[in-house]
Amino acid sequence: MTRFVMALDQGTTSSRAILFERDGGIAAEDSHEFPQHFPKPGWVEHDPLEIWESQLRAARGALAKARVEADEVAAIGITNQRETTVVWDRATGDPIHRAIVWQSRQTATICDELRSRGLEDEVRKRTGLVIDAYFSATKIRFILDAVDGAQQRAERGELAFGTIDSWLLYKLTGGRVHATEPSNASRTLIYNIHEHDWDDLLLGELGIPRAMLPEVRDSSGNFGVAGSEWLGAEIPIAGIAGDQQAALFGQGCTKPGLAKNTYGTGCFLLMNTGEDAHVSSSGLITTISSSGLITTIAWSIGGRVEYALEGSVFVAGAAIQWLRDGIGLIEHARDSEASAQSVTDTGGVYLVPAFVGLGAPYWDERARGAIVGITRGTTRDHIVRAALESIAYQTRDVVECVRADSGLELDVLRVDGGAAENDFLMQFQADILGARVERPPVLEVTALGAALLAGLGVGFWSDRAELESVGEGAQLFEPKLDTDRREALYASWKRAVERSRNWEEV
Ligand code: ADP
Numbered sequence: 001m002t003r004f005v006m007a008l009d010q011g012t013t014s015s016r017a018i019l020f021e022r023d024g025g026i027a028a029e030d031s032h033e034f035p036q037h038f039p040k041p042g043w044v045e046h047d048p049l050e051i052w053e054s055q056l057r058a059a060r061g062a063l064a065k066a067r068v069e070a071d072e073v074a075a076i077g078i079t080n081q082r083e084t085t086v087v088w089d090r091a092t093g094d095p096i097h098r099a100i101v102w103q104s105r106q107t108a109t110i111c112d113e114l115r116s117r118g119l120e121d122e123v124r125k126r127t128g129l130v131i132d133a134y135f136s137a138t139k140i141r142f143i144l145d146a147v148d149g150a151q152q153r154a155e156r157g158e159l160a161f162g163t164i165d166s167w168l169l170y171k172l173t174g175g176r177v178h179a180t181e182p183s184n185a186s187r188t189l190i191y192n193i194h195e196h197d198w199d200d201l202l203l204g205e206l207g208i209p210r211a212m213l214p215e216v217r218d219s220s221g222n223f224g225v226a227g228s229e230w231l232g233a234e235i236p237i238a239g240i241a242g243d244q245q246a247a248l249f250g251q252g253c254t255k256p257g258l259a260k261n262t263y264g265t266g267c268f269l270l271m272n273t274g275e276d277a278h279v280s281s282s283g284l285i286t287t288i289s290s291s292g293l294i295t296t297i298a299w300s301i302g303g304r305v306e307y308a309l310e311g312s313v314f315v316a317g318a319a320i321q322w323l324r325d326g327i328g329l330i331e332h333a334r335d336s337e338a339s340a341q342s343v344t345d346t347g348g349v350y351l352v353p354a355f356v357g358l359g360a361p362y363w364d365e366r367a368r369g370a371i372v373g374i375t376r377g378t379t380r381d382h383i384v385r386a387a388l389e390s391i392a393y394q395t396r397d398v399v400e401c402v403r404a405d406s407g408l409e410l411d412v413l414r415v416d417g418g419a420a421e422n423d424f425l426m427q428f429q430a431d432i433l434g435a436r437v438e439r440p441p442v443l444e445v446t447a448l449g450a451a452l453l454a455g456l457g458v459g460f461w462s463d464r465a466e467l468e469s470v471g472e473g474a475q476l477f478e479p480k481l482d483t484d485r486r487e488a489l490y491a492s493w494k495r496a497v498e499r500s501r502n503w504e505e506v
Pocket of ligand 1: 263264265266316317318319320321333334335336337417418419420421422
């Protein structure tokens, strides 16, 4: 009888493996960091073999720590850093270039060229995305240009492209399976999220041969088996999703209107919008909102595709890092909580952490950070509190966009990520949204999501209803502020944001 599902959580800086029990509890975990390569300013690359080796080490480590044999593992689920691009030789399984990481800006000029050809609207309509170096397609183009003869080899079907999920799947199955699923495919800029296929027009514009692309399967189901040479026995691979979508699934946001926010360096907020790619308030199906949110595929289960709206905040936990490392107001990130609680409010101080400009709904690259409302009575604690509050205000800004674009109310926000441990922040978030905030007992929701997709794929869990009980016991933060006070605070935040805008001179 199998007792566990293993999640492989391949992140930007480390590869982790977690063994989940049937009740969602964690039996063991292991993780290993791997090197980051910065060949030029703004470029970020990973060695795909270092990713694979660190991931394999973590998987073996988790089994060893739990003293579990591979034949007790029902399935493997994979979740991964999204968009990062690998191209490898099908014959040898060797990469032909380092992986180009999602953060890397090295394809900005390819993006400029696509824009100059007037492709922005087509890209939006077909993929739900904006033309940006962040997504995979221009990274594929870069590798095909950078390596001699690669274009011809790709056309002959000798090369394979994959996001990190495909790459790990290819390695685990000994080269037998070259596949991905829609949550990852929808981040490539060449996947048509309405037709559920690679998009011939965009492939043509980018000169990317179909012969190098993975097959797109359901997110939960059969992806082949990991060979016994890796973990000691064959294990079915039965679930895959990109990290943010896996977190959405792990949080149980499986119905339209349910949303999660991950509070890390930045924030990633995703709301399930159901089987519609997103119906705008005018009733027309559009793929991108006027506020610049992205439409993405959440997952595909049993052939049924669900979508999500995604918005991000660039600087969230990073504002707390800045308090600690930049100006030394606190010693540890968690000290921010006691500091904020030691005062009843910010004394009218607002901190706008527009360190790298502002995203949705402002889209102002020239905004810069500001602290306003300082008086003779302002103390360190007021500023720390204002920094924490800014995370909640920025989240409300994104929630306002999501509400407007989806026409769905947001009554509950499920939370995870490092800064979600901060009780003050979670209470203030509930207050400023006027919505309940729910924090699950296990914050490892990304890995849990991948495990759930895999466990569902092999019948370890029988259906979604059974999954609802996994991870029960969330901590609730109920909104306590009255409406007038909440809206007055938020209105002042908007005024503070205005002070930070359009600052950097061109
Ligand atoms: P990432 O995955 O982006 O590296 P994590 O989910 O590990 O982020 O969260 C780390 C971030 O959360 C850091 O930016 C840190 O400043 C912030 N953080 C961690 N603990 C707290 C806390 N108790 N209160 C506020 N912020 C915190």
